[in-house]
Amino acid sequence: MDKELVQKPIAVGIAQDPVIGxxxxxxxxxxxxxxxxxxxxxxxxxxIGFLFSASLAxxxxxxxxFLLFKGIGVWAPNVPVGWGFDIINFVWWIGIGxxxxxxxxxxxxxxxxxxxxxxxxxxxxxxxxxxxxxxxPLMHTGRPWLAYWMLPYPNTMGMWPQPRSPLLWxxxxxxxxxxxxxxxxxxxxIPDLATLRDKAKHTVSRYIFxxxxxxxxxxxxxxxxxxxAYLLLAGLSTPLVVSVHTIVSFDFAxxxxxxxxxxxxxxxxxxxAIFAGFAMVLTLAIPMRAFYKLEDFITMHxxxxxxxxxxxxxxxxxxxxxxxxxxxxxxxxxxxxAVIMNRFTGPYxxxxxxxxxxxxxxxQILWWKKYRRNLLLVWIISNIVSVGMWLERWVxxxxxxxxxxxxxxxxxxxxxxxxxxxxxxxxxLFLTLMFLFVRLLPSIAMFEMKLLVxxxxxxxxxxxxx
Amino acid sequence: MSSHAATATQPNLDRVQQVGLGAFGAGLAxxxxxxxxxxxxxxxSYLTGFLLTVGLPLGSLVLxxxxxxxxxxxxxxxxxxLEASTRTLPLVAVMFIPVLLSLPVLYKWxxxxxxxxxxxxxxxxxxxxxxxxxxRTVFYFVVWGLFVYALNRLTTKQDAGDxxxxxxxxxxxxxxxxxxxxxxxxxxxDWAMSLDPHWFSTIFGVIFMVGQALSTLSLVVICxxxxxxxxxxxxxxxxxxxxxxxxxxxAFTMLWAYTSFSQFLIIWSGNxxxxxxxxxxxxxxxxxxxxxxxxxxxxxxxxILLLMRFNKRKAGMLSKIAILILVIRLIDLTxxxxxxxxxxxxxxxxxxxxxxxxxxxxxxxxxARQLKARPLEPTEIDRLAASAGHH
Numbered sequence: 001m002d003k004e005l006v007q008k009p010i011a012v013g014i015a016q017d018p019v020i021g022x023x024x025x026x027x028x029x030x031x032x033x034x035x036x037x038x039x040x041x042x043x044x045x046x047x048i049g050f051l052f053s054a055s056l057a058x059x060x061x062x063x064x065x066f067l068l069f070k071g072i073g074v075w076a077p078n079v080p081v082g083w084g085f086d087i088i089n090f091v092w093w094i095g096i097g098x099x100x101x102x103x104x105x106x107x108x109x110x111x112x113x114x115x116x117x118x119x120x121x122x123x124x125x126x127x128x129x130x131x132x133x134x135x136x137p138l139m140h141t142g143r144p145w146l147a148y149w150m151l152p153y154p155n156t157m158g159m160w161p162q163p164r165s166p167l168l169w170x171x172x173x174x175x176x177x178x179x180x181x182x183x184x185x186x187x188x189x190i191p192d193l194a195t196l197r198d199k200a201k202h203t204v205s206r207y208i209f210x211x212x213x214x215x216x217x218x219x220x221x222x223x224x225x226x227x228x229a230y231l232l233l234a235g236l237s238t239p240l241v242v243s244v245h246t247i248v249s250f251d252f253a254x255x256x257x258x259x260x261x262x263x264x265x266x267x268x269x270x271x272x273a274i275f276a277g278f279a280m281v282l283t284l285a286i287p288m289r290a291f292y293k294l295e296d297f298i299t300m301h302x303x304x305x306x307x308x309x310x311x312x313x314x315x316x317x318x319x320x321x322x323x324x325x326x327x328x329x330x331x332x333x334x335x336x337x338a339v340i341m342n343r344f345t346g347p348y349x350x351x352x353x354x355x356x357x358x359x360x361x362x363x364q365i366l367w368w369k370k371y372r373r374n375l376l377l378v379w380i381i382s383n384i385v386s387v388g389m390w391l392e393r394w395v396x397x398x399x400x401x402x403x404x405x406x407x408x409x410x411x412x413x414x415x416x417x418x419x420x421x422x423x424x425x426x427x428x429l430f431l432t433l434m435f436l437f438v439r440l441l442p443s444i445a446m447f448e449m450k451l452l453v454x455x456x457x458x459x460x461x462x463x464x465x466x
Numbered sequence: 467m468s469s470h471a472a473t474a475t476q477p478n479l480d481r482v483q484q485v486g487l488g489a490f491g492a493g494l495a496x497x498x499x500x501x502x503x504x505x506x507x508x509x510x511s512y513l514t515g516f517l518l519t520v521g522l523p524l525g526s527l528v529l530x531x532x533x534x535x536x537x538x539x540x541x542x543x544x545x546x547x548l549e550a551s552t553r554t555l556p557l558v559a560v561m562f563i564p565v566l567l568s569l570p571v572l573y574k575w576x577x578x579x580x581x582x583x584x585x586x587x588x589x590x591x592x593x594x595x596x597x598x599x600x601x602r603t604v605f606y607f608v609v610w611g612l613f614v615y616a617l618n619r620l621t622t623k624q625d626a627g628d629x630x631x632x633x634x635x636x637x638x639x640x641x642x643x644x645x646x647x648x649x650x651x652x653x654x655x656d657w658a659m660s661l662d663p664h665w666f667s668t669i670f671g672v673i674f675m676v677g678q679a680l681s682t683l684s685l686v687v688i689c690x691x692x693x694x695x696x697x698x699x700x701x702x703x704x705x706x707x708x709x710x711x712x713x714x715x716x717a718f719t720m721l722w723a724y725t726s727f728s729q730f731l732i733i734w735s736g737n738x739x740x741x742x743x744x745x746x747x748x749x750x751x752x753x754x755x756x757x758x759x760x761x762x763x764x765x766x767x768x769x770i771l772l773l774m775r776f777n778k779r780k781a782g783m784l785s786k787i788a789i790l791i792l793v794i795r796l797i798d799l800t801x802x803x804x805x806x807x808x809x810x811x812x813x814x815x816x817x818x819x820x821x822x823x824x825x826x827x828x829x830x831x832x833x834a835r836q837l838k839a840r841p842l843e844p845t846e847i848d849r850l851a852a853s854a855g856h857h
Contacts, residue, residue, distance in 0.1 A: 164735075242724070246724075246728065250731070250732070253732045254731070254732060254735045254736070255736075256736045256737075256738060261732065261736050261738070262668045262732075263667045263668050263669035263670075263728060263729045263732045263733065264668035264669045264672070265728075265732070266669075266724070266725075266728040266732075267669065267672060267724075267725065267728075315644055319647060319648070319651075320668075322648075323651070323668045323671075324668065327666050327668050329593075330590065330593065330655075330666055331666050331740070332586045332589035332590050333740060367640065
């Protein structure tokens with residue numbers, strides 16, 4: 001778009017798009033973003049999308065009904081594939097969540113100002129993805145009302161969870177992550193909620209936003225404490241985001257199943273999570289940006305940068321695949337070799353080669369600027385990556401398990417209709433929450449965007465970083 | 467565009483050169499003396515020294531490419547230092563020749579009599595054999611050399627006013643990092659992991675790359691602290707720059723701990739006969755004490771020191787931390803290499819200090835010469851980028 005209007009004080013770098021479109025000031029930013037929430041108009045397209053997602057989400061209810069009343073036998077996992085859709089989708093969802101924290105916390109600490117317009121939205125995505133992820137272990141217990149048994153607390157049963165099990169570490173890691181992400185998101189919302197309170201015309205919405213904004217008046221004291229709290233939460237989130245997927249990778253690597261037990265798993269899982277997360281942010285941001293005409297806020301600069309992060313993390317993931325294959329041979333261990341050969345040529349070979357296409361080959365097109373700026377293509381690649389990251393977990397979990405050490409216990413795993421319904425249901429839940437979010441809360445941080453308008457930039461420079 | 471001003475005298479660099487040559491002379495004399503009594507030990511200690519030394523130009527190469535790719539103010543003051551460091555690559559390649567000449571001394575897979583009785587080594591012989599090993603090493607150095615040449619040449623062009631150089635540096639660096647990661651991974655599999663040819667760990671290459679970046683950042687901090695006393699760096703290097711580099715050091719210290727601990731936890735809990743011996747050798751007796759030292763001095767202490775803002779903003783303090791890190795890097799590499807030769811008992815030789823001293827000394831002298839050979843002041847373009855990006 002508006003390339004000719006881009007102002008560059010000194011032609012030092014390679015020309016880049018601005019992080020905010022031209023001609024914006026404090027008022028236009030507030031008006032444009034708050035209008036999406038405060039308007040009484042309901043778009044037809046929004047209603048259709050919402051109803052579609054909500055009906056998918058209701059499928060989750062049906063799937064849960066069968067699961068709880070018939071027992072977890074309605075799911076497919078059985079010997080030798082003891083883990084199936086439940087853990088694949090758990091890891092897939094939790095991975096998607098990681099981009100949100102990376103954008104809001106790590107990019108904040110790295111002083112990357114392009115994060116500003118996408119952070120709120122990505123954080124919401126994190127929360128909803130973690131909620132979907134949490135469904136799986138919770139429901140896999142078969143008796144979710146006894147889920148608190150997973151916590152170590154003194155009880156009359158004399159029962160303690162096994163502290164050596166990474167699954168227990170997951171309980172702590174994921175619940176901490178969910179808590180801190182929710183806090184981070186809510187704290188970030190407070191100044192904007194106050195803006196909405198002040199601008200809202202309906203008494204009811206004034207009361208709701210007023211209660212949520214927790215008495216924010218925007219005084220210098222408020223801002224000073226706010227900035228400190230936000231920075232501390234960012235610092236807390238950064239190790240958390242790494243720890244969650246590291247521990248998820250330990251769920252596999254700590255065991256001794258060939259195909260699971262490999263030391264590269266922690267960094268490779270973290271990179272994969274960010275890869276999948278950015279793909280999901282792009283998948284959601286591109287249509288939203290077009291529908292709500294947010295091109296001035298989510299500019300090509302954002303799209304391109306997200307593509308670059310996706311490309312880089314994708315290459316790290318491929319590095320992991322490559323090392324797995326090389327060490328499968330180099331280990332000179334027949335089981336390690338058998339796992340690799342089984343991936344290449346076994347009954348599930350289709351999934352391995354599809355994975356290589358989705359995560360290895362397809363994203364390579366993003367090396368070229370021309371294609372990074374082609375929104376339709378980027379959107380398609382993002383979807384391919386989401387599929388690829390799902391396949392990755394499928395390959396790791398199902399393909400490693402279905403051929404046990406003893407050929408007599410080999411098997412073939414196929415998900416049941418209940419597995420599939422549950423998965424479709426969580427996608428529905430995720431999309432429903434996203435639809436509600438863009439309608440009910442400001443999906444772009446207004447007060448942070450205001451720091452990017454030219455008037456804010458004109459303030460005197462402050463010396464020193466954080 | 468004044469590359470003439472760069473020839474401003476740097477008396478400190480002359481001193482670095484002298485100290486380096488002195489260390490080299492002393493270390494060399496000790497090594498020659500060692501050759502008479504214990505030639506095998508000379509080569510074992512030499513390998514540790516080599517692994518530390520090679521990490522400096524390699525770490526510099528990758529940090530340089532990262533800078534060309536993502537920018538950032540830290541690059542402005544670091545770029546010339548990193549470039550000079552990459553230009554020592556030919557020297558480091560020559561340093562590898564003694565290792566190539568004594569492969570059977572160092573590597574079990576290079577001894578036909580060992581391979582003849584070992585089924586696993588026979589299975590790996592397709593990869594672990596002398597000609598292929600030499601071929602691979604030559605290949606790694608050629609590939610790295612091409613990148614070093616291209617990056618340095620484009621900088622010269624940029625100094626001469628070529629405005630297109632920035633774009634080309636950027637274009638080279640993306641694929642460059644990918645090629646770098648792969649070649650370094652295999653280089654450390656060859657040079658370090660294959661010392662214990664039965665053992666394997668997929669994260670090993672990453673741990674080495676992180677270590678190399680950490681040593682390089684420490685080197686840069688010490689260099690900046692030395693260079694900032696005189697023109698053209700005087701007044702140019704500010705606390706903010708040290709702060710940024712200190713933050714990077716903190717990040718890499720954590721990454722080192724993260725990757726090393728992951729490797730340990732996964733192998734320890736798996737407890738498989740083909741993996742666990744590597745840690746059994748390194749966690750018992752004196753080697754276990756060294757492992758404990760690594761936790762304290764490679765992670766806990768630098769982590770705490772680098773967490774504090776005031777430590778990162780002062781050149782003197784940060785260079786002390788940098789020296790600590792360089793010393794602990796040598797100890798870490800010794801801990802990785804030496805137990806292969808003495809798996810059952812702790813054994814440190816005075817040559818473990820002498821050989822690395824000789825290699826690092828020679829490298830320093832060469833590095834100082836490279837620093838003097840080209841302009842020290844930041845390129846015009848980096849300077850502008852830094853002032854434009856300052857907020």
